Amino acid sequence: MSLIEIENLSVVFRAKGRDVRAVENVSLSIDAQESYGLVGESGSGKSTILRAICGMAPVSGGMIRIAGQPVPTPRGRAFSTQVQMVFQDPYASLHPRHTIDRTLAEPLAIHGLGDRDSRVVQALTDVGLPPAFRFRYPHQLSGGQRQRVAIARALMLKPKILLLDEPTSALDASVQAEVLNLLNRLRAELGLTFLMVSHDLAVIDHMCDRIMVLQHGRQVEELTRDDLAAARMTTPYARSLFDASADRMLDSPTEPAR
Amino acid sequence: MTTLRAWLADPNPTSRRQARLGQLWLAWVRIRRNRLAMAGLVIVGLLLVVAIFAPLLAPHNPLTQDLSRRLLPPGTPGNLLGTDDFGRDILSRIIYGSRITLYIIALVAVTAPVLGLLIGTVAGYFGGWIDAVLMRVTDIFLAFPRLILALALVAVLGPGIENAVLAIALTAWPPYARVARAETLTVRSSDYIAAIRLQGASAPRIIAGHVVPMCLPSVIIRVTLDMAGVILIAAGLGFLGLGVLPPAPEWGLMISSGRKFLFEQWWVATMPGLAIFLVSLGFNLLGDGLRDVLDPRSASR
Numbered sequence: 328m329s330l331i332e333i334e335n336l337s338v339v340f341r342a343k344g345r346d347v348r349a350v351e352n353v354s355l356s357i358d359a360q361e362s363y364g365l366v367g368e369s370g371s372g373k374s375t376i377l378r379a380i381c382g383m384a385p386v387s388g389g390m391i392r393i394a395g396q397p398v399p400t401p402r403g404r405a406f407s408t409q410v411q412m413v414f415q416d417p418y419a420s421l422h423p424r425h426t427i428d429r430t431l432a433e434p435l436a437i438h439g440l441g442d443r444d445s446r447v448v449q450a451l452t453d454v455g456l457p458p459a460f461r462f463r464y465p466h467q468l469s470g471g472q473r474q475r476v477a478i479a480r481a482l483m484l485k486p487k488i489l490l491l492d493e494p495t496s497a498l499d500a501s502v503q504a505e506v507l508n509l510l511n512r513l514r515a516e517l518g519l520t521f522l523m524v525s526h527d528l529a530v531i532d533h534m535c536d537r538i539m540v541l542q543h544g545r546q547v548e549e550l551t552r553d554d555l556a557a558a559r560m561t562t563p564y565a566r567s568l569f570d571a572s573a574d575r576m577l578d579s580p581t582e583p584a585r
Numbered sequence: 586m587t588t589l590r591a592w593l594a595d596p597n598p599t600s601r602r603q604a605r606l607g608q609l610w611l612a613w614v615r616i617r618r619n620r621l622a623m624a625g626l627v628i629v630g631l632l633l634v635v636a637i638f639a640p641l642l643a644p645h646n647p648l649t650q651d652l653s654r655r656l657l658p659p660g661t662p663g664n665l666l667g668t669d670d671f672g673r674d675i676l677s678r679i680i681y682g683s684r685i686t687l688y689i690i691a692l693v694a695v696t697a698p699v700l701g702l703l704i705g706t707v708a709g710y711f712g713g714w715i716d717a718v719l720m721r722v723t724d725i726f727l728a729f730p731r732l733i734l735a736l737a738l739v740a741v742l743g744p745g746i747e748n749a750v751l752a753i754a755l756t757a758w759p760p761y762a763r764v765a766r767a768e769t770l771t772v773r774s775s776d777y778i779a780a781i782r783l784q785g786a787s788a789p790r791i792i793a794g795h796v797v798p799m800c801l802p803s804v805i806i807r808v809t810l811d812m813a814g815v816i817l818i819a820a821g822l823g824f825l826g827l828g829v830l831p832p833a834p835e836w837g838l839m840i841s842s843g844r845k846f847l848f849e850q851w852w853v854a855t856m857p858g859l860a861i862f863l864v865s866l867g868f869n870l871l872g873d874g875l876r877d878v879l880d881p882r883s884a885s886r
Contacts, residue, residue, distance in 0.1 A: 422777040
């Protein structure tokens with residue numbers, strides 16, 4: 328059975344009497360421990376799908392099921408222990424007035440979990456940060472370090488599903504690879520399921536087993552990693568996306584020789 | 586002493602308590618480097634000391650009248666700042682008046698901004714009809730002239746220092762609510778609020794722990810800037826017989842009683858006026874320094 332099932336999801340924003348259809352009739356299903364990518368240019372609705380899952384965007388039509396159960400509205404505490412999200416911009420996703428310790432301990436406090444000290448230290452170690460960083464403020468960390476903290480925060484409640492909203496697009500290239508490798512390691516160690524958004528096929532290719540190409544809020548094509556590697560796209564839009572980042576994918580270390 | 590300092594300044598604290606004390610220490614270091622803030626702190630500290638030790642510092646009883654020594658100019662032996670129209674020593678009255686002033690300031694400072702913050706953040710965070718209702722109430726309070734509204738309240742509740750404070754607090758909160766709401770609107774759509782909401786945090790926890798800290802600096806600045814106005818409104822109420830009642834040595838009351846002799850005996854109104862000026866200045870300088878200290882982003886510089 329699929330862990331995440333999305334059936335005919337539509338998201339419509341109402342702004343000044345005009346309807347904006349951000350997502351239309353998108354269906355997908357993701358197995359447990361799979362890594363699934365959503366690709367498309369900006370405005371294609373890929374981030375909106377993640378936000379709809381989290382209840383941050385209105386579900387106007389269709390159905391979202393996690394582990395066979397329809398998601399409740401509002402999402403509630405049980406949902407937060409199942410699904411967590413890593414945001415795009417690590418400079419905006421950490422509270423500027425809270426220490427790393429407080430940021431990481433807060434989810435434990437919300438859910439009444441004890442043993443906070445050791446859990447926070449463990450979480451920092453898991454994402455490759457020294458425990459000495461614990462009482463620092465976000466502004467004292469680099470972008471990559473902040474994104475590690477954001478990942479640690481998302482994992483505090485031991486969720487099974489991690490939604491990744493372009494987790495590396497705000498980072499420079501070398502740090503980007505480190506964070507992606509960290510995510511891959513954590514997925515293998517903790518048995519996580521990823522739903523990842525990116526406009527960069529090279530990143531998706533490095534991370535994902537299957538991808539869906541989106542355009543203007545509609546699904547265009549679903550591809551496996553092998554399809555991507557062999558450039559077996561059937562639609563011209565997916566082909567043009569692939570061509571735009573093909574040269575960088577050849578440099579990618581995980582790419583088999585072609 | 587040096588080991589304590591090293592412990593406090595340790596960049597890698599080992600416990601929450603050490604981290605928190607270290608933050609306080611850093612804040613103190615920062616405020617000490619800011620000369621103007623230190624000047625403000627000294628003035629406010631002086632006000633506190635004077636208020637606490639008023640009976641020891643005052644040369645005369647502030648209420649003892651001596652009509653043979655009325656309206657003496659400053660510098661008269663025994664009456665350093667002169668005497669008022671009842672022959673009471675102005676210096677002693679200013680010293681005792683610091684207690685009333687401090688009491689009013691303290692009560693207003695803990696009520697009005699707290700009420701304003703609460704209403705502003707709740708309105709900004711929830712939006713929709715809650716925002717509309719709370720902000721229209723704020724508009725109504727803002728539309729009233731402050732002193733008139735305070736007058737109406739005191740007229741209903743009866744004169745007295747507590748009622749005056751209540752009236753001032755009830756008329757002073759709308760600007761804080763406005764400031765807090767504006768800050769909340771910029772904060773509430775940010776990713777870190779979305780993240781904590783996704784962690785399952787309740788609205789009160791998000792507002793108190795995540796939104797309020799972002800609104801606090803601008804509200805604190807407004808509070809310190811409003812302090813002079815608060816003292817003057819208390820004085821105005823006293824002048825109209827609706828606040829602190831004579832013969833209590835309240836600074837505003839002293840100014841209004843000196844009004845009659847402003848051209849011939851200028852010191853009767855000027856001396857308490859200088860006291861109000863000094864205290865307002867102290868709070869303004871301190872507020873400016875506090876804003877810098879409250880922002881940890883400025884710490885690394």
